[in-house]
Amino acid sequence: MISLRDKVSIITGASSGIGQGTAVLFARLGSKLVLSGRNSQALDETINQCDPETRKNIIKVVGDISKPDTCKMIVYESLEKFGKIDILVNNAGILKTAGIETMQMNDYDELMDTNIKAVINLTQLCLPHLLEQKGSIVNVSSIAGSKTFPNILAYCMSKAALDQFTKCVALDLASRGVRVNAVNPGVILSNIQRRNGLTEEQYRQYLEDAKLNHAMGRPGHVIEVANTIAFLASDLASFITGELVQIDGGRHLMGPIDNN
Structure with a gap:
């Protein structure tokens, strides 16, 4: 059984989708939570989706x-509420549609500021406390970090950067007891595509196409990603670091398709 009892976990982008599902699961597994969102x-x-008994150990920023x-x-x-930080889940991210001919630099800057620069900043701020606890970092990346897709240039770039960040930081921190991993989902049933317009x-x-381009014949569910994040964050994954875990129903095994 996965247990996060008495762990203090920061989860960014916890207001919907994967962040929300991860927060609810972490609360059920015993973690104290610091949830951020806009x-x-x-x-x-x-917070209301969490068991009433766990809500006293949840704060929002x-x-x-x-x-x-x-x-x-x-x-x-x-630190003010719980006095320590054990787990950091860098989940917050945005998606913008544009290729090289249409991408606006202000959109590029906003996407990079959210998807990678904020991850670096928050990780650096948390690091002294994660080192003290010999904690764990889980970054929420995407299949777009390793596969190419048309018309989401900056998003693919940001997730490729996040994948390299994950592996480099894992190497930097391995000898000091902090593990760093990432999950790389395929199409997951959430609102990110609707929010993108x-x-x-x-x-x-889009969901019909996902049935064809995912080997398992369907898009994924938030809980399937949240379960993997919880495992990687937990002590059950104590000898795993620097991994990029594909949660994509075999999408990365498939050949190229027309994504236009």
């Missing part, structure tokens, strides 16, 4: 993770 009401919805002050507040609130009909077609 939408206070959505964070409350995440509302803010944009790409802003250094938000990262500082997350660490401050974690897909209409309901486009989203329906």
